[in-house]
Each structure stands twice: as C-alpha cells, then as structure tokens.
Amino acid sequence: MVTISKLVKLSKKGQLVVPQKIREKMGLESGKKVVIFMRGDETILLTPEKYASYTCGMLKRTWGSTKEEVESYINKERSSWK
Numbered sequence: 001m002v003t004i005s006k007l008v009k010l011s012k013k014g015q016l017v018v019p020q021k022i023r024e025k026m027g028l029e030s031g032k033k034v035v036i037f038m039r040g041d042e043t044i045l046l047t048p049e050k051y052a053s054y055t056c057g058m059l060k061r062t063w064g065s066t067k068e069e070v071e072s073y074i075n076k077e078r079s080s081w082k
Contacts, residue, residue, distance in 0.1 A: 018045070 006019040018028065026047060028034065035051040037044055046054065064070040 002025070004019075004021055004025060006022065008016045008019065010016050018026075018034075023029075026034075026045075028047070033048055035046045035048055037046075037051075063073040
C-alpha cells in the first residue's frame with residue numbers, strides 16, 4: 001500500500017485542489033464526482049464506486065433477518081401511508 005500525503009490550502013470559496021498524484025491514484029479526471037464524508041474526526045475522500053463498495057451491506061438485517069420479515073416490514077410501512 002502506497003501512502004501519499006500532501007498539504008493543500010482552501011481557497012477563499014472553500015475549494016481545494018486534489019494534488020495530481022492523488023487524482024491519478026484515485027482515477028479522478030476533470031468533472032468526475034467524489035464523495036467526502038466524516039467518520040469520527042477523519043475526513044475521507046472516495047470515488048462513488050469505492051464508497052458504494054465500502055458501505056455495501058451496512059444496513060443488512062435492519063428491517064428483518066428473513067425475506068418474510070422484510071416483506072412484513074414493507075407492508076406495514078406501506079399501510080401507514082394511507
């Protein structure tokens with residue numbers, strides 16, 4: 001694993017420039033979107049694809065452990081819309 005650290009400065013508008021080596025490592029090009037989020041006191045910058053793989057499965061079993069439990073939860077929520 002390669003670690004790249006760069007000190008960057010925010011512009012007056014709150015913008016920052018992602019250094020070239022980091023853009024290349026992340027596969028970023030002009031106009032491409034990134035996701036920035038905070039976890040505790042860390043700020044993390046990811047591509048949307050990497051963020052999706054990072055968060056995949058985080059809500060597993062939130063609405064039930066079986067297909068029947070999930071369907072029951074969905075039906076209960078839908079009936080509350082009326």
